[in-house]
Amino acid sequence: MMRKLLYFHKKNVLTLFLVLVFILSLFSVNWGPELLHAGGLNALQEMVAALFHPDLSPYILQLALIASVRTLAYAVTGMSIAVLIALIFGVLASGLLSSGRWNRLLSMSGFRGLLGFMRAIHELVWAWLFVVAFGLTPYAAIFAIAIHYGGILGRIFADMLNDVPPEPIQALKASGASRFQLLLYGYFPAAAADILSYVMYRFECAIRSSAIMSFVGLGGLGYQIHLSLTDLKYDQVWTFLLFLIALVVLVDLWSQFLRKRMVA
Amino acid sequence: MTQNHTKRPPIRQFGFVKFSFFLSLGLILFSWVFVIKVDGADLFALFSEKNLHSAIGFLKNMFGVGVENPAFTDAESWQNALYLTFKTLEMSIMAIGFAAIGMLFTVVPAARNAADGSLTLSRNWYGRLVFLIVRGIYVFTRAIPELIWAMMIIFIFQPGILPGAIALALHNFGILGKLCAEVIEDLDTRPIRGLASSGASKAQMLIYGVIPTVLPRFITYILYRWEVIIRTTIVVGFVGAGGLGRQFKLSMSFFHYTEITLFLICYIGLVVVADLVSAGLRKGAE
Numbered sequence: 001m002m003r004k005l006l007y008f009h010k011k012n013v014l015t016l017f018l019v020l021v022f023i024l025s026l027f028s029v030n031w032g033p034e035l036l037h038a039g040g041l042n043a044l045q046e047m048v049a050a051l052f053h054p055d056l057s058p059y060i061l062q063l064a065l066i067a068s069v070r071t072l073a074y075a076v077t078g079m080s081i082a083v084l085i086a087l088i089f090g091v092l093a094s095g096l097l098s099s100g101r102w103n104r105l106l107s108m109s110g111f112r113g114l115l116g117f118m119r120a121i122h123e124l125v126w127a128w129l130f131v132v133a134f135g136l137t138p139y140a141a142i143f144a145i146a147i148h149y150g151g152i153l154g155r156i157f158a159d160m161l162n163d164v165p166p167e168p169i170q171a172l173k174a175s176g177a178s179r180f181q182l183l184l185y186g187y188f189p190a191a192a193a194d195i196l197s198y199v200m201y202r203f204e205c206a207i208r209s210s211a212i213m214s215f216v217g218l219g220g221l222g223y224q225i226h227l228s229l230t231d232l233k234y235d236q237v238w239t240f241l242l243f244l245i246a247l248v249v250l251v252d253l254w255s256q257f258l259r260k261r262m263v264a
Numbered sequence: 265m266t267q268n269h270t271k272r273p274p275i276r277q278f279g280f281v282k283f284s285f286f287l288s289l290g291l292i293l294f295s296w297v298f299v300i301k302v303d304g305a306d307l308f309a310l311f312s313e314k315n316l317h318s319a320i321g322f323l324k325n326m327f328g329v330g331v332e333n334p335a336f337t338d339a340e341s342w343q344n345a346l347y348l349t350f351k352t353l354e355m356s357i358m359a360i361g362f363a364a365i366g367m368l369f370t371v372v373p374a375a376r377n378a379a380d381g382s383l384t385l386s387r388n389w390y391g392r393l394v395f396l397i398v399r400g401i402y403v404f405t406r407a408i409p410e411l412i413w414a415m416m417i418i419f420i421f422q423p424g425i426l427p428g429a430i431a432l433a434l435h436n437f438g439i440l441g442k443l444c445a446e447v448i449e450d451l452d453t454r455p456i457r458g459l460a461s462s463g464a465s466k467a468q469m470l471i472y473g474v475i476p477t478v479l480p481r482f483i484t485y486i487l488y489r490w491e492v493i494i495r496t497t498i499v500v501g502f503v504g505a506g507g508l509g510r511q512f513k514l515s516m517s518f519f520h521y522t523e524i525t526l527f528l529i530c531y532i533g534l535v536v537v538a539d540l541v542s543a544g545l546r547k548g549a550e
Contacts, residue, residue: 011480014548018483022361028354029426040420047416069298076295120535121528124411124499128516133319134310138303208409215411215502219303222412229415237416245407254284261280 078145085150090157118151200255406438428505
């Protein structure tokens with residue numbers, strides 16, 4: 001009883017603490033009318049009004065369609081490399097291929113650290129560093145997505161491989177399978193559904209990431225949105241945003257259907 | 265997977281999984297062709313002598329080779345960078361706070377079982393409508409990336425950490441809403457039905473039935489999204505939303521590459537510390 005009370009207490013203290021931290025953070029802003037631009041409320045009104053009248057002229061629609069294809073292409077190419085990176089690094093980070101305790105520990109900590117570094121830096125920062133180093137090329141966006149998402153996926157793959165139930169693996173081991181065979185016939189088939197649904201979820205995120213690559217000067221939906229925003233053409237902005245939303249929703253629906261089929 | 269094909273409708277013979285597989289292959293092929301042919305991306309030109317030279321120069325500058333007084337050995341720069349890191353932290357906390365408040369106010373009607381009345385044993389005509397509207401808002405806010413929200417919000421607010429926090433909050437509001445609505449949908453409904461059948465009001469059911477069970481999961485998700493927000497704060501800063509990102513952009517424009525290194529050190533430090541804190545707190549929540 002006492003223990004239960006303490007447990008309950010601890011949870012409430014945590015909630016209270018989080019609320020308190022949030023309230024403290026509010027003091028960092030000087031609240032007042034000078035937070036807004038002089039024409040800020042007008043701009044807000046125009047934006048909301050434009051949402052209900054997006055620019056649907058054929059020229060803009062055509063632009064939006066091409067931009068959507070470009071955004072999708074960067075996301076897909078980036079993700080295809082990311083999955084390759086994640087499969088290789090994920091297996092190494094799971095320590096399943098290395099023999100001996102120290103080898104395993106070294107491989108696990110080394111590659112987990114590397115994956116952590118890859119995903120700690122936001123994809124847009126990666127893209128920017130690539131653009132500064134290599135100039136403006138689509139590969140800046142593709143490699144940025146590949147590295148950041150490779151880091152995310154690799155860590156999750158490693159976790160999923162480590163969480164595979166041990167019984168079937170032991171059965172394989174008893175029948176004399178090598179480490180590589182264990183991986184191919186034991187670990188991967190067991191984790192495949194989880195891995196796939198996670199990749200689909202991250203693919204949806206990659207589309208959003210690819211859309212914002214325009215910020216470093218690369219084409220796609222974000223680039224068009226940026227141009228329309230600087231022209232204060234909010235109605236065009238919403239058209240492009242609706243295309244982006246449609247793209248994301250389509251991928252989301254696809255992954256939902258796929259997950260249902262995989263689980264069933 | 266059953267082997268009994270006769271029982272299945274003919275359309276499933278091809279199989280959605282197989283269809284998805286070929287669709288993904290097609291997409292990958294199409295995308296690479298598009299990138300290489302239409303956008304003219306040349307992998308080998310990337311490693312031309314000129315590019316390699318500039319890349320090595322950039323790296324040298326970043327590590328302060330031959331730079332007088334690099335920023336990461338300068339006490340004043342460190343002080344400034346740490347102050348910005350603190351501002352960034354404040355922005356992230358504000359953002360997750362706004363997102364969580366928005367989510368808490370909308371999440372109950374957004375749960376399918378609350379909307380169709382199976383949770384509370386009472387159904388009303390507007391439940392379904394409110395469900396669709398709230399879920400629609402979730403999809404809408406979630407599909408637009410933080411950076412684009414920030415680009416738009418900067419037209420309304422003066423540059424500072426508040427517009428950044430609002431942009432981050434809007435995107436994460438949609439994500440938190442979806443995740444937390446699913447928590448309510450997965451709830452064990454028996455205790456709540458018990459409350460309902462013993463005559464509890466809607467508010468009582470919420471306070472005694474729903475909140476105690478879902479709160480730990482909610483806090484887990486909120487902390488998880490906070491980690492993600494920390495990583496994204498730098499990006500909304502790029503468009504003028506304050507914090508580390510804004511200075512990062514300025515240093516890039518002035519070619520002060522040693523400052524970039526300093527900001528990246530602070531940024532990675534912040535991300536790592538936030539991950540550790542969040543992991544610790546999440547253990548406390550479970």
